Each structure stands twice: as structure tokens, then as C-alpha cells.
Amino acid sequence: MGIDLLLQNVLNPPVLLFLLGLGAVLLKTDLDIPQPLPKLFSLYLLIAIGLHGGYELSKSGITPDVLKVLFLAMLMAVLVPLYAFFILRLKLDIYNAVAISATYGSISAVTFITAGSFLNTLGEHYGGYMVAAMTLMESPAIIIGLVLLSLFAKRNNEGINWGEVFREAFLNPSVYILMGTLIIGFLTGEKGWKAMEPLFGVLFKGMLAFFLLDMGIVAGRRIGEIKKVGLFLIAFGILLPILNATLAIALAKFLGLAKGDAFMFSILCASASYIAVPAAMRLSVPEANPSLYVTMSLAITFPFNIAVGIPLYYFFINMLWG
Amino acid sequence: MGIDLLLQNVLNPPVLLFLLGLGAVLLKTDLDIPQPLPKLFSLYLLIAIGLHGGYELSKSGITPDVLKVLFLAMLMAVLVPLYAFFILRLKLDIYNAVAISATYGSISAVTFITAGSFLNTLGEHYGGYMVAAMTLMESPAIIIGLVLLSLFAKRNNEGINWGEVFREAFLNPSVYILMGTLIIGFLTGEKGWKAMEPLFGVLFKGMLAFFLLDMGIVAGRRIGEIKKVGLFLIAFGILLPILNATLAIALAKFLGLAKGDAFMFSILCASASYIAVPAAMRLSVPEANPSLYVTMSLAITFPFNIAVGIPLYYFFINMLWG
Amino acid sequence: MGIDLLLQNVLNPPVLLFLLGLGAVLLKTDLDIPQPLPKLFSLYLLIAIGLHGGYELSKSGITPDVLKVLFLAMLMAVLVPLYAFFILRLKLDIYNAVAISATYGSISAVTFITAGSFLNTLGEHYGGYMVAAMTLMESPAIIIGLVLLSLFAKRNNEGINWGEVFREAFLNPSVYILMGTLIIGFLTGEKGWKAMEPLFGVLFKGMLAFFLLDMGIVAGRRIGEIKKVGLFLIAFGILLPILNATLAIALAKFLGLAKGDAFMFSILCASASYIAVPAAMRLSVPEANPSLYVTMSLAITFPFNIAVGIPLYYFFINMLWG
Amino acid sequence: MKSMKKVEVVVDSVYLSRALEILEKSGVSGYTVIRDVLGKGERGLMSGDEPTDVFKNSYIFTVCEEKTALRVAEEIKPLLKKVGGLCLLSDVVWIPHR
Amino acid sequence: MKSMKKVEVVVDSVYLSRALEILEKSGVSGYTVIRDVLGKGERGLMSGDEPTDVFKNSYIFTVCEEKTALRVAEEIKPLLKKVGGLCLLSDVVWIPHR
Amino acid sequence: MKSMKKVEVVVDSVYLSRALEILEKSGVSGYTVIRDVLGKGERGLMSGDEPTDVFKNSYIFTVCEEKTALRVAEEIKPLLKKVGGLCLLSDVVWIPHR
């Protein structure tokens, strides 16, 4: 992989602030971004990306190319948790396998956003419908996970409350806010975006940097737990994203996606959820150990993707798309 | 009313975000903007509107026209709680009549701001002294309410602590911050505003949209209580604002206010307080039921004004001013 | 001192908002900026100043002039707590003398920032390396204070945990974040700054104003404690800053610093810490009374510097540098 | 003055609403909740700093007659068994003000 | 070790400062306050999510001699009668450290 | 149901981690922490509104056997003596759910 790509990714204030946050914990500095400030940043980023994606979509319209991307998104959102589950079952009990596979089947919006900002620095771009694809990919893994659970686990006392499961999957706050602002951006078009751009467009990179500082702290706090996770899951947390990205790139090439879209799609497949899915799993699969799935997603896969995955997947794509 | 006006109002990111917040609660999504983030937005909006109003006032100076507006503001701030009280007494006990009439006699800054942003979209504008008028209109209703209370209620044990009442009325945080930033904006003029504009001017619409998302959630949470409020009070919460706006428009026409000013004045009269007055009422009239006055103001009158009232009053004004 | 300088300083939205905050407490208005919102502002300001300073440093490079400034900074960071300690020992026990001298030996970033914004208004500027100087000056006073303590106090039970002391001094959150963002700004240079400027540059003055509103409230809440502090310490809280600034100006003139740098350096020497050092003192010298050192720093020296010190030191410098 | 029982419950915040439902069904007349409590127990540290709300507890207490208290304790056991937490009973004197 | 009484009070946050005044007048030597507590009681749900601070409680506890405790309970009754809330007494052992 | 002791500690937030270390060393099996509690005591008002965290308390409680409780009380005394605070013991019944 071109060293310059790696540097180009790392020598960016957002990524460096992530490392600064990590370092703050490793050096035991007491640096803290207390709740609910991180919530402010994450809400901001979701709204910003939704509004902007909707606006872009209103410009491009819903073309066959867009439908192709959405189809691919659905496909991978179903496939990834399935094969992840059977890989995990080699070593784990059913409950933890379900929770972890759902986590990796879903996506991380902040990884997506950071990748978008990296693409931006290189002077390339991606279609606004990728945000719609991201929104589509958040939920299915939760459903797949619980279907697997009801197929393979024999829980003595109670069945799964499917109504609640569907609400958790499709109406959790991240999905709702992304979907909602996507539609608002679409409906209000150019005029709406012009009014929102000073806050939700111009300040975007700075807010991302601010939030990544917090993500670094949070990831750093979990690093101590990595050793409890065990070698198998550490390897899983790095290799599965690479596998997912590779598959995604192959499919994207096969179906002829544009370069930037292919890159963002590989990022979506490679990233793991650390907000929506863990919350859903804690509720629906209390038997699974949150220290496993949250630590893997936050302290292994997220930093890996931010620092190495983004330039790595881009390197592959650059080779194939030229 | 022109359907296009209604659409023009609704198809705006701020109003749509309000509806998104409402929907989040109705669909039970767990979406939440945790305290004190909403406080950040409301403080921001108050400071922004105060500084900008003060700056505008420093440009226009305090002319006879300005004094006319301030006089009208005082007049309505005294009249509205008075007639509201006697209407409410048809069905309610004294305590609740006092609390509700004070709530409707005062104003809602966010309704004012949203209306201003609507006016803006239409390419029209209003004078900075309207902010001074708004500040003037916050407090009198509290005093009027408590005067009515001491006239009509015979509380056995204790009198009203008028010193505290006046402090609550004139030195509550909203009045203080509006008044203070208005003066600061006036004193520092063009130069001061230029320094503050990047934060307090340019980002204004975006912050309003963000805050309205929260207001939607808050209003949504209260919607369940509407049925406890009863038909009389629901009707009151919609008809009184219309009555107040009509009266305001008539007076404004009679005294020859400019079109934008007349519109903003009608909004002030039509809106009901949901911060300053409820807090004051909870302290001074604990016998009244906060579920009534807060629910009416937040879940009935506020959404009505935001979605329907703003284009409706504008429609009337457009007919009269042409 | 030129009255116009004083006015030029005071008639600025940030300083006026500070006074508004002060007034809010004195008039008992209940105005409050609840935690952790102030933390958001202070983090923002530290990151902004660090990134910008680093960027400026990347443009100027590390010249002999820069090294001269850093040397001066170190010198004063060691000298001030030493002479402050012996002055304080005239009236105070060892523990309080240590805590207060450490407080005054360190610096206040917000005073620095406010002074920078004042300089800006006058159309002058200072070198980005001043931020490096500030970072250098935060920590030594803590070490000096505890060395004095171990020399002069005979604590019966336990020695000082020097490892923890050094961590508190050099890895407290403010020092860490300033140092880190300074390096990030330096590494990412022009390109990095361009990406961060919309948030961390353009909005700077507005955020400072917002934060000073909170500082006014906080200072106001402590004003009631001033009388408990006693006349000696009140005088100390005003005269020591003037003495420090005078010494700093003399040294700066002697070593030929540029005008803006000399001014910012005098501000650093004149200001007292109210975050990093108090936290360190509470941990390492629990025998000292935090009401003394926090009240002096927050309610006496900070307001004095903001309102009077800044134009006063500038007046001196203007005379000497012309 | 009246002798009553205080029931205290600590439970993962994700399950707060379920715990409150159980309280209501058991017939308590009121309760007080402190959200975002941290803690450590069998299932490790709940340090509350995640972007998820997965690692946060809530603390609930309710004051009621002994009979109701025992019912609450009984009814909440299955939830605590499934998701962890804590339930305590103690004696208090309630000062009636009405 | 010393046997003492713990007095716990839950009151609408709007009235916190008034409740603390009453405590001080009754002669307590100290108290601890948790702001922004939620709850449900006779006057409905205090869910704390309003822009107003109208629907939030505060929780106070103070440890003192029995005599003082009874005085606190007596003095705070009128406030609770007027605005609602809760007052509890219980036994604790205070571990003196001075 | 099991008779246990509840130990409650109020301490300056700056010293929270030290207090928790003491608890762990004394052998408690778990604890619950409420951060950012306000209060008033010998050392004046802890109103929590400083930019520093100097004027804030934390509240900790742990439920354990009497023997452990007494050990906690003994071990935490020196810290409280040095930096102020509060330590209380009381009786509770623990409802086991496992």
C-alpha cells in the first residue's frame, strides 16, 4: 500500500485528534468530554450527513444506478451477519455469536463520515445516495441476528418479542434521524440546503475532528479490555472488515459502481456498529456479553478502519478503478 | 389561506425538523436530545436575537415609530392576560385561570424566531426594535396574573411576596439575557456585530432547526396529556392565539405599523410562554396544575403557531397591507 | 492610562458578556450555563488556540526569536511562584502559601485569549509560538510549589508522591490538549488549518464571548467569598499581577521582543490559573483551603485582568515600544 | 409518622422502563429515579462513558407498605436474574404531609 | 460510631433552595443534594425533559441527631403540603473521622 | 433474603478513584456511584459550578456483610480525615436474584 496514502490519511486533523484522544487515555491524563457533549456531536453529524445526502439525492434523482447501489447495500447487509455468525460459532456460544455478527453486519456512521472526508481531501467524491445505502444497512443485521437466535437457541422461558425487535431495528434513533433528515434534505432541495449549509455543511470537518477526539478517548478506555477478548476475536475484528471490504469491492466492480461510491460502499461493509446494534443486543440478547461486542467494535475495528482500513481499501480500489 | 403559503412555511428545514421530533415520539423511537443541550440552543438563540436586535436598533435609532411599537407591546401585554382570565373563569378555578392567562399573556421567543425566519424566506424583514418589544412583553402578564390572584382569591395563610414576584417577572433568565444582549448589541454597534456575526448570525437558521427538533420531541411527549386537558382548554389554546393575533393586526393597522413589524407583533401576541411564565407560576401559584398550562402552551399552541399560525397570520396581513 | 484604551477593551461583546454574567449573579437572576456546556466552550477554545498556534508556528518555523520567548517563559514560570511564596509567607501558613503561589505562577488560557482578541481589535498581532510559551508556563509552578512544600513543611505521615505530581503537572488535560493540538497544527500546516478554520477560526470570537458569559457567572458566585479572603490576599490578587506584568515587560524590552509578543507575555505572567493548578493543589495539598486560591484567582485576578489589566499592560507597552 | 419499607433497585438503564412497569404493576404509589448512576458488580464496570447507553445503571427507590415491598421484590427478581442488578429492602419512617 | 438519623427529602427542584433554608434553620450541620432526580407521585410524572425546570425533583439527605431530625421533619411539612414531595426518616450509624 | 450492611460514603469527586480503590481493597463485591452530588458540610458549600472540579462531591454506596462493612469504614477513615466527607452504616435486606 502506498505509504503516501497512509500518511495522507493520518496527517489530517480529524485522524490526529482521534490519536490524541487515544493517547490521553494511555497516558492517563484525565481528559474527558463529558456526556452529553459527544451526543451533540453525533447528532450533529447524523443530521448533517442526512440533510446533505438528501440534497444531493434531490439533484441526482433516483436513477437506475442509485437502485443498483441500494440493492447491493441490502445484499451485503444480509450476507455479512450470516457468514459472520457461522465463523464465530467455531469458537463462541450462540448468544455471543449472534450479538457480534449483528454488530459487524451493521455499519458505523462515523467511519463512513471519516472516509468521506478522506475522499474529499483527495479531490474525489461520492453520490448522496450512499447515505441512503448506509441508512438501509443499519437495521437488517439486527433482524438476521435474532432470526438466527430463534433458529438455533432453545431459550427455556420466553420467545422473542418480534414487534419490539422490529422497532429496535428500524426505529432506533440513528436510523430514524438519518432517514428523516435524508427525506427533509430531499424535499427542501437547493433552497433548504443553502439555509442549513452554514451550520451543517461548512462546520462539518471541524465537528468531525472534535467528535473523533472523543472517540479516541472512548476507544482508549476499552483498550485495556482487549486482552480479555482473546486472540480469536481480535483477529476476527481486523480480518472480517478486510474480508467484507474485499467482497464489497468485488461486487462493486462487477456491477460497475463509480469509484467513490465503491470506496464508500466498501467502508460501509467493513465497519461495525457501536451504537444502534449494541443497544438492541443488550435488550434482546442479555445473555451475550457486551464487553465483547462493544470492545471489538470500538477498540479494535473502529481504530483499525480509521487509521489503516480507509487508505487500504482505497489502495485496492485505486488499483482496480485506476 | 393560500396553500402555497402553508407549504412555504412547512417545506423549510426548521419546521420539518420540528415535525421530525414530533414523529420520533409518536413512533416511540427513543430519540432524545438530553439536557443541557437544549439549554445550549435556547441560550444561543436568545443571545443571537438580542445582539442582532440591538445592532439593528443602533442603526435605526429610537424613533417615534419605535416608541409606537413599544407602546402597542405594553398595551397588549396588559390586555391579553386580563381578557384571557375572564374567559378562563367560565370553566376553571381561580388558580388555574391565573396561571393559564399569565402563560398566554407572555410570549414565546422561539415562535418569534421561527416567524422571523419565515419572513426572511419571503424576502421581507422586520425592525430590530421588535426584539425590544418582545422583551417588554415577557413580564407584565406575570404581574397581572398575580394581581388578579390577590384580588379574587382568598388564600388562608399567606400573602404574595411581591418582591419575589417582581424579581421572577423582570429578572428571570430569559428577560435578563434578552435585555442584556440587546443593550450590548446597541452599544457595540456595527463593529461588535461584525465580530459576533460568524457565530450568532451566520449559524442562526441551522441552530434554530436543531432546537426545533428538540421542541418537537418535547411537544410530542406532552401530546398524550392533551386528552386530560379537556375540550374547552384545547379550543382555548387554538382560538385565543387567533383572537390575539387578530386584535394585534387590527391595532397595528390602525397605528400604521410596517408590514413585517405588524406580522411579528401578531406572532408575539399569539404565542404563549413555556419557560419563564411556567417557572414563575410553579413558584407563586403552586395550587395551579402545571400539566395544564405547560401542556397547553407546548403541545397545543406552540405546534399550532409553528405549523398553521405563522402562514395564517401572514395571510391576513398580506391581505391588509398588500 | 488612556480612557479610550479602557473603553476599547470594555466596549467589546466578549467583555460586556462577562459583565452581563457578573450582573446576573449580583441581581440574583438564576441565569445558569449548566455543566458540561462550559466544558464544551473551554475545550473548544483550547483546541482552537492550539491548532492555530501550531499552524502559525509551521509558517514561522522555530527561529532564535522563538527560542528567546520560550526561554523567557520558563524563567518567569520558575521565578513567579518563588517570590510569590515568600511574599505570602508573611501572613499565611505554608500550605496555603504553596497553593496560592502555584496558582499565580501558572497561567489562565482564557485571559490570554481575551487579550489576543483585544490585540486583534487594535489591528496588531502576536506570534503563534506564544501559545507554545503559554503551554510551557502551565506546569512548572506546580512542581516549584511542591518542592517548596517538601522543603519547608514537615508533614508527619507521608511524603509527596512525585510520580503523581509530575503527571498532574505535565499531563493534566489543559496542558495535554494544548500541547497536542499545537503539534497537530504544526504537522498539518496550511492544509490542516484550512479544513479546521470554519469551526476553530471563524467562530472563535463568538465562542469566547459565550464562554465569558459563563465566567462572569462563575466569578459572580465567588464574589460573596471575597470578604472571607481578607484584605491582604485581595491586595495580593491585584498587585502581584501588576508586579508580574511589569517584570515581564522589563524582561521583554531587555531581550527585544516584538510588541505584540511582549504584551501577550505580560498577560501570561499576570494571569493566574483557575483550572489546572487548583485541581492539582486539591489533590497534593489538601491542607490548603480551596476557597482561598480559587476565589482569588476567579473572583479577583481574572476580572481585574479582563477589565483593567489588559488595557493597563498594553498602555505600558505602548509607551515603551511606541 | 408511619413505618414503611423502602425498596431500592439498581438496574441497567436500558431496562429502566421495564423495571418501572414492574413497580407500577406491583401497586406502588410513587417512585424516585436517578438516571446515569455508575457502578461495579458481577458483570463488571458500568462506567457510563460509551457512546452507547449500554454501560449505565439507573437507581430507583420506592416507599411503600411491607406487603407491597415484598411483592415488588418478588416481581422484579426475574428481571434482575436475567440482566443483573441489585434489590434492597430497608425500614424507613414516612412523614405524611397531607 | 454514633447512632444518628438520616432525613431524606424529595422536592420539586424549583423549591430546592427553600427546602435547604428550612434545613439550615432547623440546625443541621450539613447536607447532600442530588439535583435532577425524576419521579412519580400524586402529582403525576416528573420526567425532567421540559424546557422549563418545572418537572424535575431534587433529592436531599441530611444526617443529624434524632432531635434535629424531628425538627426538620416538622419544619418541612408545610412546604411539602403546599408543593408535594416526600420526607423519610431512618436509622444510620455515623462513622466519625475527626 | 439476607441481612446485610449498606455503607454510604460522600467524598470530594477529586478523591473518588482513591475511595473506590479503598473499597475494592476492603473486599466489597460491588458498588454504585453517583457523580456530581452537591452538598454542604464543615468545609463549606460544594456547589459544583466551578470550571475546576474542585467543589463537587461523589456519593458511593456498597452493600456487604457486616465484617466487610466495618473494614471499609475503618479503611476509609484516614482519607476522610484528610480530605473531609461522610461515611454511614445502616441495615438493609438484600434480595438475592441468582
Ligand SMILES: Nc1ncnc2c1ncn2[C@@H]1O[C@H](COP(=O)(O)O)[C@@H](O)[C@H]1O
Ligand atoms: N454489592 C453491591 N453494592 C452496591 N451496588 C452494587 C453491588 N453489586 C452490584 N451493585 C450495582 O448493581 C449493578 C449491577 O450489578 P451486577 O449485576 O452484579 O453487575 C452494578 O453496576 C452496581 O451499580
Ligand SMILES: Nc1ncnc2c1ncn2[C@@H]1O[C@H](COP(=O)(O)O)[C@@H](O)[C@H]1O
Ligand atoms: N412512594 C414514593 N416512593 C418514592 N418516591 C416518591 C413516592 N411518592 C412520591 N415520591 C417522590 O416525590 C415526588 C413528588 O411526589 P408527589 O408530591 O406525591 O407528586 C415524586 O415525583 C417522586 O419523586
Ligand SMILES: Nc1ncnc2c1ncn2[C@@H]1O[C@H](COP(=O)(O)O)[C@@H](O)[C@H]1O
Ligand atoms: N450532616 C451531613 N448530612 C449529609 N451530608 C453531609 C453532612 N455533612 C457533610 N455532608 C456531605 O459531605 C460533604 C463533605 O463534608 P465536610 O467534609 O464536612 O465538608 C459535604 O459537602 C456534604 O455533601
Ligand code: NA
Ligand atoms: Na458492516
Ligand code: NA
Ligand atoms: Na402572547
Ligand code: NA
Ligand atoms: Na502567572
